[in-house]
Amino acid sequence: MDFSLTSAEREFQHALRDWLEQNLPAGWKGSRSLPKTDPERTQFLRDWQRRLYDGGWAGVAWPKEYGGRGATLLEEVIYQEEMVRVKAPPVINIIGIGMIGPTLIQIGTEAQKRRYVHKILSGEEIWCQGYSEPGAGSDLAAIQTHAVKQGDKWIINGQKVWTSYAHIADRCFLLARTDRSGAKHDGMTAFLIDMHQPGVETRPIHQMSDHYDFNEIFFTDAVAYEEDIVGEVGEGWKVAVTLLMHERVGVARQVFSLQRDFNDLVGFSKTLTRQGVRLVENPVVKKRLVDYYARSRGALLTYYRHLTQTMKTGHPGVEGSMDKLLCSELGKDMLGYAVSLQGAHSPLWHEDAYVNSSWQDGYLESLGLTIAGGTTEIQKNVVAERVLGLPKDIKH
Amino acid sequence: MDFSLSKEQEMLRQSVQKCLQNQGGIEIARSYMDGEPQRLKKTYGELVQLGVTSVNIPEAYGGVGLSNIDLVPVFEETGRVLLPGTLRETVAFATPLIARYGSAEQKEELLSGIANGQMTFALAVVETNGSYQLGDIEGTARRQGDVIHLDAVKTVVHGGMDATAFLVPVRSDDASSDGDSLNGDSSNGDSSNDDSSKGGSSNGDHEGITWLWVERDHDGVTVEPLQSFDATLGLAKVTFSSVQLDEQHVIGKWGNGLEMCEDCVQDLHAAVSAEMIGAMEHVLDSVTEYAKTRVQFGQPIGRFQAVKHRIVDRRLELETAKSLVYYANWAVASGSSDKTAAVYSARSYATEAFIRAASDNIQLHGGIGFTWEMDCHLYLKRARALENYLGSVQDFEEQTASALGW
Ligand SMILES: Cc1cc2nc3c(=O)[nH]c(=O)nc-3n(C[C@H](O)[C@H](O)[C@H](O)COP(=O)(O)OP(=O)(O)OC[C@H]3O[C@@H](n4cnc5c(N)ncnc54)[C@H](O)[C@@H]3O)c2cc1C
Numbered sequence: 001m002d003f004s005l006t007s008a009e010r011e012f013q014h015a016l017r018d019w020l021e022q023n024l025p026a027g028w029k030g031s032r033s034l035p036k037t038d039p040e041r042t043q044f045l046r047d048w049q050r051r052l053y054d055g056g057w058a059g060v061a062w063p064k065e066y067g068g069r070g071a072t073l074l075e076e077v078i079y080q081e082e083m084v085r086v087k088a089p090p091v092i093n094i095i096g097i098g099m100i101g102p103t104l105i106q107i108g109t110e111a112q113k114r115r116y117v118h119k120i121l122s123g124e125e126i127w128c129q130g131y132s133e134p135g136a137g138s139d140l141a142a143i144q145t146h147a148v149k150q151g152d153k154w155i156i157n158g159q160k161v162w163t164s165y166a167h168i169a170d171r172c173f174l175l176a177r178t179d180r181s182g183a184k185h186d187g188m189t190a191f192l193i194d195m196h197q198p199g200v201e202t203r204p205i206h207q208m209s210d211h212y213d214f215n216e217i218f219f220t221d222a223v224a225y226e227e228d229i230v231g232e233v234g235e236g237w238k239v240a241v242t243l244l245m246h247e248r249v250g251v252a253r254q255v256f257s258l259q260r261d262f263n264d265l266v267g268f269s270k271t272l273t274r275q276g277v278r279l280v281e282n283p284v285v286k287k288r289l290v291d292y293y294a295r296s297r298g299a300l301l302t303y304y305r306h307l308t309q310t311m312k313t314g315h316p317g318v319e320g321s322m323d324k325l326l327c328s329e330l331g332k333d334m335l336g337y338a339v340s341l342q343g344a345h346s347p348l349w350h351e352d353a354y355v356n357s358s359w360q361d362g363y364l365e366s367l368g369l370t371i372a373g374g375t376t377e378i379q380k381n382v383v384a385e386r387v388l389g390l391p392k393d394i395k396h
Numbered sequence: 397m398d399f400s401l402s403k404e405q406e407m408l409r410q411s412v413q414k415c416l417q418n419q420g421g422i423e424i425a426r427s428y429m430d431g432e433p434q435r436l437k438k439t440y441g442e443l444v445q446l447g448v449t450s451v452n453i454p455e456a457y458g459g460v461g462l463s464n465i466d467l468v469p470v471f472e473e474t475g476r477v478l479l480p481g482t483l484r485e486t487v488a489f490a491t492p493l494i495a496r497y498g499s500a501e502q503k504e505e506l507l508s509g510i511a512n513g514q515m516t517f518a519l520a521v522v523e524t525n526g527s528y529q530l531g532d533i534e535g536t537a538r539r540q541g542d543v544i545h546l547d548a549v550k551t552v553v554h555g556g557m558d559a560t561a562f563l564v565p566v567r568s569d570d571a572s573s574d575g576d577s578l579n580g581d582s583s584n585g586d587s588s589n590d591d592s593s594k595g596g597s598s599n600g601d602h603e604g605i606t607w608l609w610v611e612r613d614h615d616g617v618t619v620e621p622l623q624s625f626d627a628t629l630g631l632a633k634v635t636f637s638s639v640q641l642d643e644q645h646v647i648g649k650w651g652n653g654l655e656m657c658e659d660c661v662q663d664l665h666a667a668v669s670a671e672m673i674g675a676m677e678h679v680l681d682s683v684t685e686y687a688k689t690r691v692q693f694g695q696p697i698g699r700f701q702a703v704k705h706r707i708v709d710r711r712l713e714l715e716t717a718k719s720l721v722y723y724a725n726w727a728v729a730s731g732s733s734d735k736t737a738a739v740y741s742a743r744s745y746a747t748e749a750f751i752r753a754a755s756d757n758i759q760l761h762g763g764i765g766f767t768w769e770m771d772c773h774l775y776l777k778r779a780r781a782l783e784n785y786l787g788s789v790q791d792f793e794e795q796t797a798s799a800l801g802w
């Protein structure tokens with residue numbers, strides 16, 4: 001057992017810290033410093049990604065030949081930890097950098113790599129991931145959006161929903177049905193779609209967090225070409241899964257955010273009083289905080305145990321589902337408590353929030369994290385079936 | 397970074413596991429409950445042969461010189477089969493207490509006795525008032541010339557029926573605190589990794605607690621069995637009535653027992669927690685297996701999400717507990733600055749998670765889970781008995797909070 005960093009890892013960490021000190025946007029105080037509305041907000045985030053790219057900090061895990069740093073797994077984890085520590089602005093092309101770029105590097109054609117990969121890293125082209133549909137969420141293989149071949153073109157019709165960043169995306173990694181004759185996991189194909197074409201219409205959806213990050217996309221005779229297909233026609237399910245496997249460091253960001261939120265919560269409870277007594281000294285509050293201490297430390301340490309396994313075996317296992325479950329559920333619980341501690345002031349929001357709105361914002365966002373990327377219930381099925389070997393859920 | 401047990405540590409696990417299985421696994425506890433401690437004695441002897449009792453004894457005294465992190469797999473395995481007896485108190489409390497605070501002679505005699513299996517210790521701490529706070533202790537030690545007179549009634553002594561000797565904290569007079577202590581301060585009683593872990597809640601008097609060790613067959617010692625719903629624990633009431641001891645029986649400095657206890661009890665709680673995760677893992681493995689095989693409505697019950705998700709919830713708690721417990725043992729072994737919070741948060745979390753796992757195990761087995769024949773109840777009873785062993789969840793939480801400076 002050893003929790004120390006190697007000198008190379010330490011150097012990596014210091015280089016990043018130095019860079020962040022020089023390059024974080026002036027006066028940056030975490031996500032509440034973001035411009036409130038578009039287009040300023042998007043422009044701000046695009047600029048931030050560009051700055052990361054210019055500094056060589058956009059795709060740390062990417063191979064060097066594609067402009068990345070070729071970081072080790074642990075360095076990538078350190079990267080996430082540092083970014084969380086300074087509450088760095090989010091990376092707007094996160095889906096491109098985190099999943100789509102690495103997928104193309106792995107299984108894309110030479111032409112696709114040349115055409116797309118570099119612009120993903122630089123943020124010149126923003127990507128979204130078009131999987132979910134109104135009738136296909138947890139049951140992703142039920143998708144209905146279909147592509148039909150006409151000459152050298154594929155004509156696409158259908159609807160996607162909950163597509164994060166589609167409103168600002170230049171391209172979409174789209175999963176569509178190309179053959180309805182077989183079993184539902186067969187007959188799907190992955191396309192790289194141009195979002196700026198007449199057949200694609202994007203409508204932002206107002207989220208409960210008051211943001212507009214996800215969207216509906218309507219495809220009406222939208223067009224894709226042969227060279228836009230990733231993998232083989234009919235192999236879309238396999239490609240879709242390959243893409244999801246690129247979550248190399250899993251919930252790193254969430255797990256570090258939890259530690260930070262916990263520390264902030266303790267600090268917060270020292271500033272609040274009830275009947276003249278600081279909340280941190282109130283036995284009921286204290287008990288709750290001790291519980292969060294154990295659970296947030298537990299989530300972090302469990303993540304480290306799983307990470308150790310990943311480093312030893314060379315590939316992430318299904319344990320990632322456990323990490324996701326632990327972090328997302330705990331985050332929702334703990335942030336909810338941080339709001340609740342504000343008593344009568346707890347519903348106040350935005351500019352009128354009791355301290356600042358970040359507890360309220362964080363809590364409201366946390367409700368999406370137990371849904372996005374596979375709901376809690378689905379993750380439990382995954383753990384039950386793939387870790388514990390329990391019988392498979394009813395499916396058809 | 398590497399957060400896993402080493403190959404050597406896992407190898408020790410395997411030999412302990414094999415040894416316990418050769419003796420019948422849970423049958424060791426079963427036959428102990430039925431009043432036949434021979435199987436346990438034999439098992440203890442085998443564990444001694446494996447070197448389990450020497451692992452954390454310093455090399456200078458014939459041990460292996462490792463630390464409690466190396467014992468984690470041992471306690472996971474003994475916990476898995478609910479091993480009765482005194483291994484935990486002996487190895488995870490007596491050894492560090494004597495190694496850190498004992499005199500040279502005590503280390504020579506007691507540590508080699510522990511290593512060769514001749515000596516086993518139980519902790520005679522709790523008195524009839526039920527308090528865990530050493531400050532509430534009423535049993536006394538008085539000096540008269542060279543003789544120490546011990547009078548105390550201790551109860552709920554875990555392993556009391558099996559130990560060859562007792563470690564007894566008592567309230568000591570201050571007769572010799574002015575320096576005529578014979579061996580106390582000559583010992584290297586350095587509690588160097590003390591990180592100010594004063595429990596937040598103790599009221600009572602903290603002054604003048606002294607640790608004595610007393611042979612079970614010493615004149616004036618009476619050991620009576622206590623009935624318990626966990627009959628694997630060998631609980632006893634131990635009465636020390638006008639027991640006369642020499643200076644050799646005082647561990648550490650006269651009157652300094654509180655600090656020593658706060659130090660070594662962390663080793664003990666780290667070990668208890670390791671046993672809990674071993675037991676919990678067994679419980680979850682067996683309920684998982686049962687859910688795959690028990691058929692109702694034409695389905696293995698593990699297909700029903702009400703069943704499978706409950707198992708997953710408990711499994712996640714086990715993973716969390718395991719991480720906390722491994723870390724706590726690492727923190728104790730390495731003297732990390734967060735060790736007090738690490739130990740007590742692991743202890744309180746593992747305690748509650750173990751109870752939930754053991755309780756759900758019964759529920760998901762249905763009627764058969766409610767029978768004496770099945771092992772389910774043994775785990776629930778152990779979970780409940782360890783819950784309040786030398787502290788309550790509330791105590792552990794308060795200790796965590798105060799270690800965190802709240
Ligand atoms: C913030 C956010 C961002 C997102 N971004 C994207 C994106 O960029 N691209 C994209 O493609 N999608 C995205 N999604 C969609 C997300 O993947 C889906 O919402 C998710 O998979 C659930 O699907 P659903 O919404 O259709 O819910 P449903 O699948 O209808 O689920 C409804 C409820 O039923 C439960 N349920 C369903 N099936 C089972 C079962 N077998 N057993 C037990 N319970 C079950 C679910 O757990 C849930 O509680 C995003 C979602 C959110 C919240």
